[in-house]
Amino acid sequence: MENKNLKPLDRFIEEQYGKRGSSKREKFENEYEEFKLGVLLQQSRLEKGLTQEQLAEKVGTNKGYISKVENNIKDVRLSTLQRIVETGLGGKLELAIKL
Numbered sequence: 001m002e003n004k005n006l007k008p009l010d011r012f013i014e015e016q017y018g019k020r021g022s023s024k025r026e027k028f029e030n031e032y033e034e035f036k037l038g039v040l041l042q043q044s045r046l047e048k049g050l051t052q053e054q055l056a057e058k059v060g061t062n063k064g065y066i067s068k069v070e071n072n073i074k075d076v077r078l079s080t081l082q083r084i085v086e087t088g089l090g091g092k093l094e095l096a097i098k099l
Contacts, residue, residue, distance in 0.1 A: 035072050037081075042070040044089050059088040 007015075009046040045055050046065075052066040061080070068074035069084070074085075085093040 018026065025081055031072075034075075037076075038070045039071045041089075044085075044091065045070075050088075055084070055088045059083045 005057045013025075013028070018025045020029075045052070050058075051063075052070070056058040056063045056066045059080075060083070065074065066084075082093045085091045
């Protein structure tokens with residue numbers, strides 16, 4: 001039996017935050033990207049079997065900083081993000097610009 005209360009995610013987002021290009025929607029999209037970055041870093045750290053403290057030691061920062069980045073409490077500089085990904089996690093940081 002189909003649940004009539006369910007709707008596609010894109011329609012739900014549009015209803016809650018407006019159409020793409022609106023200020024409310026742009027704010028939502030930006031916050032989502034920041035949240036996603038923190039989750040990606042945390043997942044990668046856990047896959048490598050590292051604690052926040054171990055990762056912090058490898059990149060020359062502290063556990064609190066790593067925690068704040070993973071939990072979207074602190075903005076991270078691109079150079080620091082690159083150090084976390086490449087030196088700390090042994091990965092490669094890739095960026096993209098979508099127009």
